[in-house]
Amino acid sequence: MAKYKKYNYSQMIMIPVSLQDQLMPGTLEHAIHEVIEKKVDLSIFDEKYKNDETGAPAHDPKLLLKVVLLAFSRSIIGSRKIERACQENITFMALSCGMAPDHSTLAHFISAMKDEIIHIFRDVLLYCEELNLLGGTHFSLDGCKLPSNASKQWSGTFKELRHKQKKLEEKVKKLISDHEREDKQEGGSDRSKKEKQIKRIERRIKRIDKFLNENKPKKGKTKKELQSNVTDNHSAKMPTAHGVIQGYNAQALVDNKHQIIVHAEAMGNGQDADNLSPMVDRAKENMKAIGRDENYFKDKILTADANYHSKKNIEKCEKERIDAYIPDTLHRKRDERFKEQDRFKDGVNKPPKKRWYTPKRETFSWKEFQYVEEVGKYKCPAGKYLKQMSLKHKSRNKYYRYYQARETDCRECSLKSKCLSKTDSKSRSLLIPIGYRNDNERILSISQRMQQKIDSDKGKDIYSKRLGTIEPVFGNIRFIKKLDRFSFRGKSKVNIQWMLYCMVHNIEKIMNYGFTV
Incomplete structure (x- = not known):
């Protein structure tokens, strides 16, 4: 019969641990320890503490920063989870030297380094530069x-938030009315449950009211009001x-x-x-x-x-x-490299959806009009001249020469259906991009220059x-x-x-x- 060693999970054992040995070279915890300990100047935190003569010693910012960075590297975000890791995980215990800071200390440390964070980031960046990790090209x-950490339900313009507040107030009135009516009847619903619901909605009403009184509407580029958020007004949809x-x-x-x-x-x-x-x-x-x-x-x-x-x-x-x-x-x-990219998309072989608009008719392009240099006019496919109306016409950040045909020439023209894009158009107009007859003289917008550069x-x-x-x-x-x-x-x-x-x-x-x- 086989014989096995007995085991007992209820027993306790004592293990001697060298904290430094837990931070093994080649691991991220060792890199964090070395970089923060030797290359990052955290003396900027000293001004925050006034306990040199009275008060308990504070946790060293270096230990707190090391613990937070290691926690984030291991997908541990909550301060309570980080606190627990410092109490149970040997690597976190080694990095914090067994001090195990509590969750409130950790949360305050992270949220309060508003002015210090950029200096810490730059110290790490400087070390990257010293190690020649930046190409710089x-x-x-x-x-x-x-x-x-904000809900979309608490977003809206000030008008929408006031409407939401009004709806909540009406809901409170209805709940109170229903509550009073049920009290008169025997076997009414639980009183405390209704009261808790009313108090919860009243807190929401006060929250919206406080936000509207303490903040101003956010304006966009076009001066149109943007949606605000009661929970976090710096965030956006x-x-x-x-x-x-x-x-x-x-x-x-x-x-x-x-x-x-x-x-x-x-x-x-x-x-x-x-x-x-x-x-x-x-x-x-x-x-x-x-x-x-x-x-x-x-x-x-x-x-x-x-x-x-x-x-x-x-x-x-x-x-x-x-x-x-x-x-x-x-x-x-x-780009020709992407000309067949549509065949990899889902539904590419499905029949096209019915358009909600009437597409424009295909008409003669400006290239099918002949420029007659002697008279300085363009001749249409029907042989009629278009008069120049503007020497430099701007449209969508591009410059054109603007030409217009006579209404009498277009009215009875046999090519009217191929020339006018709309049935109710009275005459053909022509926008000629400036310089297209001579590419060396072409005026390029800043976006067009970037297009040429990319292409x-x-x-x-x-x-x-x-x-x-x-x-x-x-x-x-x-x-x-x-x-x-x-x-x-x-x-x-x-x-x-x-x-x-x-x-x-x-x-x-x-x-x-x-x-x-």
Whole structure:
């Protein structure tokens, strides 16, 4: 008969543990310990403590920061979960030297480092620079929209929020009325349950009322009122591939050599086009803070996707002398490499949906009109002349020469159906792009110049590197570190959380590519 050693889970054992031996070289916890201990200056926290003569000693910010960074790297976000890890997990115990800070200390430490977070981020960035992890030639910018600790149900314009408040007040009146009526009857419903429901709705009414009294409506670019949020008014409603969320747009500017993040910031704006300028300006401040020239980004390559394409952003890059590659939304339509991309989409072979509008008739293009240089006019396919009405006509940021046919010439024309796009049009007008008869004289808008740059072989090659630079960063933070939503409220606190995750990413790069014991 087989004989086995007996075991007993109720027994207790004593294990001698060397805290330093638990932080093994080559692990992320060891890298965090070495970087924070030797390369990050946390003396900026000293001014916050007034306990040099009286009061209990505080937890060292270095220990707290190490614990938080390790927790985020292991997808542990809640302060109570971090506290429990410091009590039960030997690695967390080693990193905190067995002090086990409680959840309130950890939560306050994270949310209160509003002014210190950028200095810590820059110290880590400086170490990346010292280890030669920055290429300094090509940078990519992108954003990731994440939900925050706020509900879409508490969003709306001030008019909509007042309407919601009024509806809740009417609901309270109805509940009180029903409650009084049921009290008169025998066997009425539970009194305490109804009272709790009424108090809960009254708290919501007061919450909306307080918000409306303490805040002002948010205005957009067109002066139209934007939706506010009672829970977190710095967050915004943002459309994503998975529907509309209430959250923040987490931006990152990344160097392409080892995907080091040179600046990170959580924006309460879902439009990426509005975020390029502040990201570039603050990245310049970061590079200046670590000893680089304020013109560090001059002549450097910057790639960003079509969401950042705007006249304002391209002008910003030209002003900063940045070699930007920012395509328009139609760049793939012009690229032969993507001409068969539709066949991979679902439903591509399905019959087309019925249009809700009447498409325009196909008519003669301007190229089918002949320019007669002797008279300075265009001749239509029917042989009639169109008179020049404007020498320089602007439409959609492009310049044209404007020509117009006579109504009498078009009225009885046999080619009318092929020339006029609408049945009720009286005459044909013609917009000739300035310079098309001589490409050397063609006037290009700033967007058109960017289109030519992107469509060139060099532009295609450079832009193709964007995907391998920026996407691994968000893949690491979102899917490996599992940051699928922000747990804080308010832009400053959410920004702290986002920058801490970006620091974890940078320290991981230090461990993999530059860290030496």
